[in-house]
Amino acid sequence: MADLKGLYQDLILDHYRKPRNFHKLEHSNRQADGLNPLCGDKLSVYLQIENGIVQDIAFAGTGCAISIAAASMMTESLKGKTEAEAKTLHDNFLLLVDNRSENQPDLDVMGDLAVFSSVRQFPVRARCATLAWNAVRAAIEQRPERGSTE
Numbered sequence: 001m002a003d004l005k006g007l008y009q010d011l012i013l014d015h016y017r018k019p020r021n022f023h024k025l026e027h028s029n030r031q032a033d034g035l036n037p038l039c040g041d042k043l044s045v046y047l048q049i050e051n052g053i054v055q056d057i058a059f060a061g062t063g064c065a066i067s068i069a070a071a072s073m074m075t076e077s078l079k080g081k082t083e084a085e086a087k088t089l090h091d092n093f094l095l096l097v098d099n100r101s102e103n104q105p106d107l108d109v110m111g112d113l114a115v116f117s118s119v120r121q122f123p124v125r126a127r128c129a130t131l132a133w134n135a136v137r138a139a140i141e142q143r144p145e146r147g148s149t150e
Contacts, residue, residue, distance in 0.1 A: 012116075016065040021057060025047070025048060030047040031139055032045050034131045041064060043062075043135060045057070046060075049140070057078050076112075083140050
């Protein structure tokens, strides 16, 4: 069985204990909610997109170390990206944590997000890691449905 210590690496714990961009973004023009019904993680993602670029991004909610850290790191990685770049990063993050896929993104391109590659060994935890990412995709695409892990 895979070692759980590897899952909770220092970077993940740091982002969980001190999440970046953890607040409601008052001037957002896109927003989506995410829910993981299996463990109760519940997040809202807020974006300020101007001219197709993520000018600002934040999140608020409750969740486990993996979901909060993933949301925190996601906000840092998406700020300043175009909508297309954000969608590509979303797709690559899902590949990174999905143990059903033989494909995996270039870890060098993923930067610090590569720390979540250990989640592949724990499929239930992958839902925690992708919660905010699915919500942000729904917000970017302005879809009315909730970004969910289902």
